Amino acid sequence: MTITQLKYVLAVAEHQNFTKAAQKTFVTQPTLSMQIQKLEEELDILIFDRSKKPIELTSVGKKIVSQARNIVNESERMKDVVDQEKGFIGGDFHLGIIPTIMPTLLPMFLKNFTKKYPKVHLKIEELTTDEIISKINEGHLDAAVAATPLEIPTIKERPLYYEPFVGYIPLSHRLANKKKIDGKDLDLDDILLLEDGHCFRDGVLNLCKASKLNPDDTFQLESGSFETLIKLSNEGLGMTLLPYLHTLDLSEKQEKNLRYFNEPSPAREVSIIYSASELKMQIINAMYDVIAGVVRGAIAFQDVKIISPVK
Template structure:
C-alpha cells in the first residue's frame, strides 16, 4: 500500500469517475485503474462499485476513504514541517470565501498578500458556509473566510474582525426619521433578505427573532445579491441590513439612507477557518496577519454584540 494509491482512492471518491480522477492526478486512466486494482487485491476487498453510474463506494470503501484521508493529511504534514523549518511560505493554497465577504474584503487584501508572498499560489472560490464546511472536512479546501462561530468540532477559527450591521432605510420607510435605530425597531415583514443559504440572512433573522417571534412564511422579497436588495429598497419595497464594509463604496445619495444601530451594535464575527489537522499553518498565519493589518484601518468599532450566523 502506498500514499500514491491512497491519493488515487481519494480522487475517485471525489469525482466518482476513473477518467476524471486520473486527470486530477495527472496520470493515465489505465495507470490509475491498475493501482486501484492492486490495492484491492492486496486488501482482498472491493473499494468501488464499478457497476453503478456514477461509481459508488462500497460499505468498506467508505471506511477506507475516511482513513485514507487521515493518512494523506498526516503525510502532507511532513512537508509542512520541512517548509516551516526552512521558513518557506509558498505552494498552492485553496481558499473559500462566503459571498457577502468576497466582494468587499478580497480587493482590500489580495494585492498586498500576493506582493508579500509571491510564492503562494492562491486558488480562491466563492462558496456558501455549508459548502465551505463540507470541502474543508473533505480536504478540498485549505482554509476559508466565513462568519463565525460555526460550532463545528472539526474546524478551528481565528477571528479577523467584527463587522457591524447597518440599516439601509429608504426615505419613505417608517424608520426613515430615526437617526439611530434599535434592534427592537426591526420588523421582519418589511425586511428585504438574501436568499436561503446565505449566513448573513440567518444572522438577520436571528437578530429579528431575538425580539419578536415571526414565521419564515412571512418573508416576501429575497435576492441572491446585496446589490439587488439595495435596488429593491430604493424602489420603496422595504429596508435591508448591510455588512459595514458594503457601505463604504456607496454613493452620497445612498449613504444618506444608512442608519447605524444604538450601541452595542449587532455585528458578525468574520474569521479565517481551517481543519483541526492544521495543515499549511504558515500560510494561514500569513493570511491572518495581512488581513488583520489591513482591516484595522477600515473598521474601528469595538462596542458590538455578535449575532450567530447559524440558522435557528
C-alpha cells in the same frame, strides 16, 4: 501500499467515476484502475462496488477512505514541517470566501498579501458556507474566510474581525426619522433579504428571532446581491440590512439612508477557518496577519453583539 494509491482512492470516492478521477489526478484511467486494484488485492477487500452507477463505496471502503484521508493529510504535513523549519512561505494555496464578504474584503488585502508573499500561488474561489465546509473536510480548500461561529469539530476558527450590521432605510420608510435603530424596531414584513443560501440572510433572521419577531413570515422580495437590495429599497419596497464594510462604497446620497444600531451593535464574526489537521499553517498565519491588519483600520466598533450565522 503507496500514498499515490490512496490519493487515487480519494479521487474515485469523490467523483464516483474512474475516468473523471483519472483526469483530476492527471493519469490514464487504466493506470488509476490498476493501482486501486493492486491496493484492493493487498488488503484483500473491495473498496468500491463497481456494479453500481455511479460507483459506490463498500462498507469497508468508507472506512478505508476515512483512514486514507488522514494518511494523505499527514504525509502532506511533512512538507509543511520542512517549509516551516526553513521559514519558507510559498506554494499553492486554495482559499474560499463567502459571497457576502468577497467583494469588499478581497480588494482590501489581496494586493498587500501578494506583494508581501510573492511565492504563494493563490487560487481564490467564491463559495457558500456549506460548500466551504465540504471542501475543507475533503481537503480541497486550505482555508476560507466565512461568518462564524460554525462550531464544527473538524474545522478550526480564528476570528479576524467583527462586522456590525447597518440599516439601509429610505426616506419613505417608517424608521427613516430614527437616528439609530434597535433590533426590536425590525419587522420582517418590510425587510428585503438576500436569497436562501447566504449566511448573512440567516444572521438577519436570527437577529429578528432574538427580537421575538416571527422569522417564518413570507418575505416580499429576495435577491442575490446587496446592490439589488439597495435599488429595491430606493424604490420604496422596504428597508434592508448591510454588512458595515459594504457601506464604505456607497455614494454620498446613499449614505444618508444609513442607520446604525444602538450599542451593542448586532454584528457578524468573520474568521479564517481551516481543517483541524492544521496543514499549511505558515501561509494561514501570514494571511491572518495581513487581513487582520488591513481591516483593523477600517472597523473601529468595539461594543458589539455577535449574531450567529447558523440557521
